[in-house]
Amino acid sequence: MGQHGDKAREALLDAAEELFARFGIDAVSNRRIAEHAGTANHSAVAYHFGGREELIRALVTRHTADTSRRRAELAAGLNPNPALPELLACLILPWVEHLGSLPVPSWRARFVYQLRAVPSMQEVLAGSVLANPLTEDLIGRLEAATGELAPTTRYGRSWILGNMVLGVSAEYEARIQDGAEKANWTGVGYFLIDASAGMLSAPVTHPGDFLTQPSAVYLP
Structure with missing residues (x-):
């Protein structure tokens, strides 16, 4: 991908991160991300990332x-x-x-x-x-x-x-x-x-099964 494509991809990542942070993941469409990134191509997310989940994976691993x-x-x-x-x-x-x-x-x-x-x-x-x-x-x-x-x-x-x-x-x-x-x-x-x-390290004062499945510490 050329320099122009790299800049377009970064602009989409910046736009998606801001919109997802402000409004939530499910409230933001791919079209809205493209518009916020300043592109008239409403299929830009699919073009540069292949799809929405791939865009989010790229955001998660970005840094x-x-x-x-x-x-x-x-x-x-x-x-x-x-x-x-x-x-x-x-x-x-x-x-x-x-x-x-x-x-x-x-x-x-x-x-x-x-x-x-x-x-x-x-x-x-x-x-x-x-x-x-x-x-x-x-x-x-x-x-x-x-x-x-x-x-x-x-x-x-x-x-x-x-x-x-x-x-x-x-x-x-x-x-x-x-x-x-x-x-x-x-x-x-x-x-x-x-x-x-x-x-x-706090003491356990009352044993119980609050969660029965592992819950990992997610810190990217």
Whole structure:
């Protein structure tokens, strides 16, 4: 694909990320994305990506090379028996540091949060995690570090962890755009690490089956 095609593809990705973040995945048509990208070709999404799901996959993996490199750096510095916050830092810090590197306004956190809310799109998001052996290994080590928890308790807390990290990131991103917050993504990252470690290590006062199926920590 030539330089013109690459620019058109990037414009479509930018437009889709913003519209999905603002209005939700199912509320935005391919035609609207093309128009927001400034093209008169209403079939541009199909032409450049092959279809809607391929466009969303491209959005999910758009910045994963940067976060993967940072995650590998942090994981390489772990000692043989890392504490829970150290494992969580490897998962959370690359995500929030990447958000901090984006221009304002950014839409990344709100897009991923919207994506996680759509059941049909969760497989796409999960695939981006499982395609990365390092992330999968870190999640496995996190599960081992919380081995005293019953599986159903771990599933439930992992579900809360994912929603918390993405939800806080999405709201913070919006507050920065509105001028309500001065960006301090590193501070937010360590706040989320502490909160996540506290939740995962909290005592169980009443056993139950809140969730009976695994719920992964999705952080692209």
